[in-house]
Structures are given as C-alpha cells and as structure tokens.
Amino acid sequence: MKIGFIGLGVMGRPMAEHLINAGHDLFVHRVKDASQYLVTAGAKAMQTPYEVAQNADVLILMLPDTPDVEDVLFGEEGAANGLKPGTLVIDMSSISPLVTKEIAARLEQATCEFVDAPVSGGEVGAKNASLTIMVGGSVAAFERALPLFNLMGKSITHVGGVGDGQTAKVANQIIVGLTIEAVAEALLFARQAGADPAKVRAALMGGFAGSRILELHGQRMIERTFEPGFRIRLHRKDLALALDAAKRISVALPNTAATAQLMNSAIALGDGEKDHSGLTRTLEAYSGVVVD
C-alpha cells in the first residue's frame, strides 16, 4: 500500500519502519539525519506535505501538537489539497479532541476518511510494535486502518466516533498524571513521618492503592531513577490539552489543573526533561526536603 507518513520523531521513526518492513511503500517528508535510514530502507523523501499526499492512499500523521497537525494539513503546501478522494487520513498524534472533530469535518468535505488514533506506550512501545492505540472514527474507517495498527501496536480499541480516540488519550493522561502525583504525596508523607517509603509501598501494593503507577513509578521514586520514560514537559502538554478542551466544554477539573501547575513548577526547577515520576522532587522542594 502507498502510505504517506509525516512526523519522523522519536515515536514516528520506529512506527514508519514497521510499515516499511511489512512491505508498504512509504512517502515521507522532512528527513533528517536521524531518519535517513528510512530512506535507505526504501522510503521516498518528498519536498512538501502536498507531494506526500499526492502519492498516498493512506496518510499517517505523528506530530508533536495540535498546531503542527493543522499546519501540515492546511498550511502552505499542506497535505489537504493533495489528498485524492477516498484517501484515509490517520492522525496518531496526541492533540486536541475538539480540534480533531473540526479537522475531520474539513477532510470529510474533501471526501476523505479520517480516524484519530493516539497512542500510549512510549518509545519502547513504538520500537516493540506494542503500542496501545485508542481509535476514533467510523467502523469502516477503523477496519480499513486496523491492518496498519496491527503492525505498530498490540492493544487496539475502537473507542467511538471521530475525536473519541483523542478523548480517551486525554483521559489516560489525566489518570496517569494525577496518580503519579498521588503516589508522590503518599510516599513523601510516609518518608517525612519517619517510615520507610519502600516498606510502605510494599504494604500497599496488594490493596486498593495498587496500580501500575505505584508499581513502576513508585519504584522509580524510591530508587531515584528519573531518566525518561515519559518527560514531565510532554506530560504538561497533555494536561494542557485536557484543560484547553475542558475550558471549551466548561468542565471543571480541579486536580488536573493543580497537577499542571505542579508540572510548571517542575519545569521551572529544571526537571522538565526528567521522567514524570520526578514530580516527587517538585513536591519535595515544596516542603524543603532534599533527597538527591
């Protein structure tokens, strides 16, 4: 299949590679040193998103944020004008659920199909083709995209209509961010009250406080290993998406807002490139606690 793939970052590169390895013809844009190996493997480098779209039966986007997706599609020499009728556009970026619905409406006017399909699982998941993929769109578009998703991910859920994939991703990032913050408050409290945080974590693992976050990020907080993983700076972007969408639909998210502020503080204190389990350091700073 002829696939346009725009967004060859840390996540996009291994995802594109899986598609090439499966025998698909890839058309890419903005090839840099780090992605040159994809061209060596057969991907064709195009000058503009418009040219990528002209060659594609399916166009996949894996871009950093909402304005990047809007620019690649609708900017000067953007992809939208180059799309043939019937082309399937798959946006795997994590962007605004509400803007996603607007984008889909514009593309459907051009008789293209659209699914939003943000992922979780990080660089490791992208490399191992084990990403979790949350999909929004029609059943027909989902089924058309599914063989490609199966090359990149493992847990693939059709959540609902257009935008619902992004909504699920936002919900995911709210829960992950706020649970990390909760574990950080609990372990900091335990430490300052004189208990051993490692023993407290162990005592809590089997009960209602048990979670993937307590298991993995709790361990990182105790062992003080804050190499990403998933960077605080990127998680702040995801909570900003949540708060922007919440503002548009007037939903109050008090702890999401407070946790986004904590992430602002983390970045101000120099920890933006650390793993999000490093939020424990920010809470420690609030209380004048120096662990490392």
Added chain:
Amino acid sequence: MKIGFIGLGVMGRPMAEHLINAGHDLFVHRVKDASQYLVTAGAKAMQTPYEVAQNADVLILMLPDTPDVEDVLFGEEGAANGLKPGTLVIDMSSISPLVTKEIAARLEQATCEFVDAPVSGGEVGAKNASLTIMVGGSVAAFERALPLFNLMGKSITHVGGVGDGQTAKVANQIIVGLTIEAVAEALLFARQAGADPAKVRAALMGGFAGSRILELHGQRMIERTFEPGFRIRLHRKDLALALDAAKRISVALPNTAATAQLMNSAIALGDGEKDHSGLTRTLEAYSGVVVD
C-alpha cells in the same frame, strides 16, 4: 488467651467474633443490641475500659478516631491504669500516626508493649477475615500479635516502628482518595467530550492508567452504584488525619487538600453516606452535569 476488645462497631464486631471462634476469652465494653450476640457467644461484658484492661493479657482497640482512642486509654476509668505490666496493646483503629507515637510512649512507661495495626478491606474484609493489616512496632511485639492478626486478616505487613502502621494507612488513603478523584475527572471529561465513559475505561484498563480503582470504582461510576463500600464521610476523616499530620511535620500535600475540600462539598450536597466512588457526582455538580 484473655483478650480485651474495645470498639464493637461495624468492623470490630466480626473481628471480635473471629477471636471468640478461635477459642480466646474476650472481655468487652459498651455492648449494644448489635453486639449482644458476642456475649451470647461467650464474651464477658465489663462496665469500664479499666475493668477490661484488668482482665486482659492483650488489649485490642478498634475505635472511630484519635480522640476515642485517647479517651478509652487515658480518660476517666480508662484502660491504661488497669493494664498489667507486659500487656500487649494493639490499636487497630485508623488514627493519627503522630499521636500514636505519643500514646505508645505513655504505655511503654507503664511497661506495656504497643503495636499500631490499622486495617483496610472494609466490612467485607472484616467478615471474611481477609483484612490488610499494616503494623508498626517492635519485632517482638509484632510477632506476639501475629497469631491474632492471622485470625482477622490475610495480607499482614510489618512496616516499621511504632506509628509506621498508621503512616502506611494514611498513605493508602491518600492514594485511594486521589486516584478515585483522578478517575472521576477523566471519566467526566470523556462523557462531556462526547465519548462513552465505559469504552474509555475499557481502552485504558491495560495501560499505565490501570488500577484497582479504575477497575472497581470506575465501574461503580459508570453503573451508578454508590452504596458503600467505604463512605465519603469516613474517607474525609482519613484525609483529615493526613492533613493534620502533614501540618505537624510541615509537609505540603496540595492534591490531598483539594480532594478533602471536594469531600466537604460531597457531604454538603448530601452524599456523605455514599461510597467514595460517588465523588464523581460532586465533580459533576461542579460542572452542572446531572447524570442521576
């Protein structure tokens, strides 16, 4: 063994019953209609905590809050003056970790041993003898208490010295309360953004957002089943313990504080006796959303 047991509430009654069934001699106080069956089963009703203590080799407390424990031990006709040297006092109430250390110091002056051993698992765990028990105290005192714990619980952890059991319980209640709040924010956001919360929850279950809370309390939020379980009013008490202890040791717990305020609101809106998954209703009320 001669065991004093004070605190025959919803939790204390089945716990005391397990001890009687194992052949221990129980001495109890304040027998009401609901606990009369324990006397029928052989427990001896005493007039005062003092008399209970005089008869006991081990004294177990299962009381609502910090002042109740202080009153039963050190109030008029309190247990402390009746304790024989060498008596083991086991406080299974959920109370202040810092006051616990003060209580233990006073009892140790009277040459008694002390362990704090708060539980989680609720009424069902108490009835099934499957409670999680978090224990603080010396190794010797822990080992002395362990055969009794085994009659009431399943997951029993010696967390550390005196007070560390209560500290672990507070950490547990912070994580559980804040994770419930996080799941409630995420599912409310999903609903208002137009997605099906049940499908969003399903998409998130296997990833980093996965937790016992998303599994159980998330399901309750979707099915709108808010019978306790664990009441918001009682969880507010536990977060108040966290915030009181945090104040004494000057630790900032921003989301614990915000969630305690949300619980105040829940109680003001008439939901104090509902299960803590009912916090979703409070967040809905903040955003003018009426689901049920």
